[in-house]
Amino acid sequence: MSEVMSQDAVSALVEAARTGALGGGDAPTAGRRTKRPRRVDFTRPTKFTSDQQRRLHRALDGFCRSGGTRLSAELRTAVELEVIDLDQLAWSMAHGSLPREAVGATITTDAGGAGSRLLLAIEQGFLLAALDRLLGGADRAGSPTRRFGDIDWALSSLLLEQLLSQLGPVWQDLCGQRLELDRLEPTAESSHLASVSEPTLAVTFEVRLLKRSTTMVLLIPYVAVASVADALGGNDHGPVGDDATTADTDAAVRAVDVVVRAEVARVRLTIGAVSALRPGDVLRLDAPVDGGVRICADQTPVFVGRPGRLAARRAVQVLDPVEEQR
Numbered sequence: 001m002s003e004v005m006s007q008d009a010v011s012a013l014v015e016a017a018r019t020g021a022l023g024g025g026d027a028p029t030a031g032r033r034t035k036r037p038r039r040v041d042f043t044r045p046t047k048f049t050s051d052q053q054r055r056l057h058r059a060l061d062g063f064c065r066s067g068g069t070r071l072s073a074e075l076r077t078a079v080e081l082e083v084i085d086l087d088q089l090a091w092s093m094a095h096g097s098l099p100r101e102a103v104g105a106t107i108t109t110d111a112g113g114a115g116s117r118l119l120l121a122i123e124q125g126f127l128l129a130a131l132d133r134l135l136g137g138a139d140r141a142g143s144p145t146r147r148f149g150d151i152d153w154a155l156s157s158l159l160l161e162q163l164l165s166q167l168g169p170v171w172q173d174l175c176g177q178r179l180e181l182d183r184l185e186p187t188a189e190s191s192h193l194a195s196v197s198e199p200t201l202a203v204t205f206e207v208r209l210l211k212r213s214t215t216m217v218l219l220i221p222y223v224a225v226a227s228v229a230d231a232l233g234g235n236d237h238g239p240v241g242d243d244a245t246t247a248d249t250d251a252a253v254r255a256v257d258v259v260v261r262a263e264v265a266r267v268r269l270t271i272g273a274v275s276a277l278r279p280g281d282v283l284r285l286d287a288p289v290d291g292g293v294r295i296c297a298d299q300t301p302v303f304v305g306r307p308g309r310l311a312a313r314r315a316v317q318v319l320d321p322v323e324e325q326r
Helices: 007-019 050-075 091-096 124-134 150-175 222-232 243-254 271-275
Strands: 079-090 103-109 117-122 179-186 199-209 212-221 260-263 293-297 300-310 313-321
Touching: 050 079, 050 124, 050 150, 050 199, 050 222, 079 091, 091 199, 091 212, 103 150, 117 124, 124 150, 124 199, 124 212, 150 179, 150 222, 199 222, 212 222, 260 300, 293 313
Parallel strands: none
Antiparallel strands: 079 199, 103 117, 103 179, 117 212, 199 212, 260 293, 293 300, 300 313
């Protein structure tokens, strides 16, 4: 036999369902959502914006073209550079993923401070093949890795200077910083250039030489470009209110030639009406005789004048600006 619940029992049941107290004990209820921990990946910072990454990619594409041409001339064989990846990581992760046996070139910027340094890591296989070409060696698809001697370091520095001569102008046009090669060392000794958690943009290049593909990675810690972040993102419009710049601009504008003409009045005609004009016809200008003439700079009226004569030449006397006349 079914039992009819009272109004109080129904209200209590609805309240229990709303608060999740149905079922009793510690068992989870269908009326409440269990809280789940949210996974946060701290190795993927977002300090570099998408605009900054796009501008960097376009600028470094230009560096690849000029750098490949310069290396091809130095090594007397075809060298191709290409940006194949941009990845934003913490410094420890970016530095830890560099190729083994790579050589690190520390690059300083003119921002100043200990954090104003970039790292360019180059696989040893590319450097050894390039050094063989510099010394007149035979074309070999690859060279076994070995310990660098003093001559290797010296020639590698020379090669990196040539490469940096192409990267420097591109970087300066991009954000106004000048680059300079500081030193070469194994990448294992360059982990101190930035803090462990520093947001870092890792730009990976593919280098193709003698039918062999290797990689080159440019690590850009955010601290090295923080002072020029606006310029890097394309939001820097230069100094405002600079007296020297204003004076130079004013002087340049004042030297521009402008055609000045005196206009009595102006009338608009169709092409058909102009074609129908004959000698002796009269055009009505619908302007008062005492209205004077307008002095125009190119197509812009600037002054109101009075026609006259100066010695044996016609002339116009400047009376008032057009704005005041209105």
